Amino acid sequence: MTEALLNVVGVSRSFAAGEDELTVLKEINLQINRGEMVAIIGASGSGKSTLMNILGCLDKPNKGHYLINGQDTSAMDENELAALRREYFGFIFQRYHLLGDLTALGNVEVPALYANEGPRARQEKATKLLTRLGLSDRLEHKPNQLSGGQQQRVSVARALINGGDVILADEPTGALDSSSGEEMMKLLRELHRDGHTIILVTHDAHIAEFADRVIEIKDGEIIGDTLNNKANVHQSNESTAEGAAESVAVLEDNHTQAPQQTLKSRRLASKIYWSRYLEALKMALIGMSNNRLRTFLTMLGIIIGIASVVSVVALGAGSQQSIMNNIASMGTNTIEIKPGTGLGDRRSARVRSLTAADADALKSLSFVDSVTPTVKANVAIRYSSETVTGSVEGVGTDYFRVRGYSLAQGQFFAADSVVAMEQVAVIDENTSQALFSEESALGQVIFLGSLPVRVIGVTQPIESASGNSDELNVWLPYTTVSGRIFRQNYVDDITVRVDENVESEVAEQGIISLLTMRHGVVDFFTINTDTIRKSIEKTSETMTMLISAIAFISLLVGGIGVMNIMLVSVTERTREIGIRIAVGARQTDIMLQFLIEAVLVCFCGGALGIGLAYLVGVIFSYSGSDFQMIYSATSIVAAFACSTLIGVMFGYLPARNAARLNPIEALSRD
Structure with a gap:
């Protein structure tokens, strides 16, 4: 007897509800074989969505074991679970869960991006899938430019981009009209005939009729597990037994290699690819572009801080140079010798x-x-x-x-x-x-x-x-x-x-x-002008340091502002983060994206701040004064380094919070 693809053994799941505990799943035992089309049916609150989340590695049971192809998921870390979601499962959500900033093509590419696939390869695959699903003329359309049925098909293509051996469909027709719903079910049956394991979660008995097997759940317990003869008859009419056997044989070959594929993907995940940085940079730029005002206000503190630091150093250098020029006008490094015992000596005229x-x-x-x-x-x-x-x-x-x-x-x-x-x-x-x-x-x-x-x-x-x-x-x-x-x-x-x-x-x-x-x-005394020069230099340096310290405090305040705005950004983009985690993003991928965004905001703010400091210098030069601001390359490099460091320091906490979000809670946010 072949081993079950998905094996749920004594799984329970409960949630804290104030001081009490709410048990949603109770000692669930379930096996799903390769190539099956299974419908999990039940009323709202019965626990079917929670079961699907556990099957898709979006959630973990409090008790029991969940095995995928013989591997116990309870022993896996977050990156290994992300690899399973990325390479084993494909999610089709009721509310589509597409990223609004990306086009249809960009949405489909996201799982392949996290699988470290090259830009050209994933674009070709995404284009082929969307064309197959009848969306060849909608590749560059964003979700708000697509109908509900078209968005759902984009969701299907996204589920298939990395193979999608197991398709998890949560109320796939719930947000569609009857005609689009029928088309979606036909599409899922086609995927089933192609060898994909399909798991439907629905409360609609009519939708469940499309499945080979119907599992009924009530109050967290499985109360029925029956074969659907109508679906079997319908499938036998649509495909020959030989074709079905062939597709299952192909699937068997794929899944017997799945553990090795997962191990391979884990090895790949341990390496930092340049493409990941470039894509994270691209996502950061898209996020900044779509929220220009917020991005500018976030930068403002950094701009003012960096401009203050560079300007103060330039003012200090300019002041020092002006003073030195004045001293040079009476001779450089001179010593005067005068009669008497010192300044104010009334006898000096007689000496x-x-x-x-x-x-x-x-x-x-x-x-x-x-x-x-x-x-x-x-x-x-x-x-x-x-x-x-x-x-x-x-x-x-x-x-x-x-x-x-x-x-x-x-x-x-x-x-x-x-x-x-x-x-x-x-x-x-x-x-x-x-x-x-x-x-x-x-x-x-x-x-x-x-x-x-x-x-x-x-x-x-x-x-x-x-x-x-x-x-x-x-x-x-x-x-x-x-x-x-x-x-x-x-x-x-x-x-x-x-x-x-x-x-x-x-x-x-x-x-x-x-x-x-x-x-x-x-009977004489000396006046050393070099001592005066050094005293003035020291005083000038002290004043520069004092004002620089004030400017640095403003820079620090700007950094705290960046952190606060980034924390708000994480809250606003919780749903996006949940989607990315669901399609296979690692915690490091999420953290990298938000950290790069914070660094980019601070880096751009630093560049604008330096530009503002130079503008102040230009204004000084046109003021008619002989005084000139002298800019230091060291201070400019230090300002860039400081702004980047602030991005890393103050962007780390929001990025870490984003990476640690619970995908279930994140997906439930509007």
């Missing part, structure tokens, strides 16, 4: 120990780039009838290098001019505009007090460290100021530019040691 010789001595230090002494004069600047007030300084030839000035016109004075105390001057652009607005300044003679000097150069506009760009500046050789205006042998201060490769603090100590040795006492 006259700094001399040009000190500046010459400092030039001998290996880490010194350039040195300039400075003598300041408070005199009026006059040209023709114009008299202005400005800064007049006697400086060395290296002054312009120390302070970072460059020429717009003319030349700087040379060392010979310093030695000869020549009455030559270099002026800045402001002084040129104030005194020579309508003529060239070069070669003109101006008066500094009563001293006439000839202008030999005009510097490029430059903003001082204090940001005062309106000041008028005139520079002469320091010997000219000391000898021809003040007649003094000391200088007001000395400025040293330190080599860029030397630590400013080390250089400062070397300068102090040399001057202390020369003077015998410490």
Whole structure:
């Protein structure tokens, strides 16, 4: 005697009903052989649908055993049960349960997709099945564009795409008119003649007459199991015994290999195919496209967060660069030496120990780039009838290098001019505009007090460290100021530019040691502009980190928003998830789809956020300000990585919840 294809042994199923327990099936024993067409009949609430769910591996019994081709399903994990649903069973539901976002062709392909079949192969099979069922002109129609009968035929094609050795039909005519119902039953009989095992669940005795065997169930117990002679006679008229025997023989051959096929499919399921990722990506894109507004609102938090992070980093870098440029305007890495004990020392005006010789001595230090002494004069600047007030300084030839000035016109004075105390001057652009607005300044003679000097150069506009760009500046050789205006042998201060490769603090100590040795006492103090620069840099970095932390919090809030919307999405798409599980999707397939959708939402949000940050930069550039945002490739890559990570982190919980949904409960949702 051949072993039964489906064997139910002492199966009971009960559900929690508040504090009580509702028993739906009671000690059911049932065997169904290959090639049978069986009708399970009973009134609503009799337990027939629960029995069908157990037969289709959508549900598990509380007690007893269910064997498929000799294999006990109670020992199988979720992936093995999914493989059985995918490769052994085909479901035809009363309410069709088609995916509204997909076409007829796409719906039929879904089980083959989860069976790891290639796109071309499954499309060819789906097209062939739909054509056979008379839907060749409806391949690209979505379910809402099909009649009830056409939707049911799409459901049949979906059940057959992976073979559908066992067809489980739950009230297959319940939602159809009488004509469509008759056509559906004829189709099921044809499938039966082709060798498929058909299990009908119905409350309609007329539908049950099409089956070879009728099993009646009442209050969770089988009360009748009879052969239907009418169906046998009808089938003998429609097909020869030889043809029936042949189809059963073919089916026998298929089913004897079923355990090996299942094992093979399990091995395949253990591998992650690129096609699964691509199809999950495709499903995610379809879901996002069909809910554009919700998708955009989900992205909004990520967009704002990423734009904030990138913009803040760019603003911080731009601010730092602007500050560094201002510092560079007074010389890069400079140390000023002034008489006295420090800023505010009232005795400093009487300390006259700094001399040009000190500046010459400092030039001998290996880490010194350039040195300039400075003598300041408070005199009026006059040209023709114009008299202005400005800064007049006697400086060395290296002054312009120390302070970072460059020429717009003319030349700087040379060392010979310093030695000869020549009455030559270099002026800045402001002084040129104030005194020579309508003529060239070069070669003109101006008066500094009563001293006439000839202008030999005009510097490029430059903003001082204090940001005062309106000041008028005139520079002469320091010997000219000391000898021809003040007649003094000391200088007001000395400025040293330190080599860029030397630590400013080390250089400062070397300068102090040399001057202390020369003077015998410490009658001077130093101002290290590099210390100021570093302090400003540190403050700027601290502020950037602070604002970045605030931006990151907004990004975190955006991630929580993604999680919440994805949880809502899982709730809204519960029925879709149930359908996918019923046609053979593994838990990992469901989880992968929703996880990719979450990552895709965050990734796209990250891209839009970076675009928004660049837009802010463009607005800044057109604002007329010299300030520029400086974008960091590191921050952009980090933003992309962060948005992807947020998608994974906050998408995991909704994806896991989706994968763990009970298929029976999911299918019952509207």
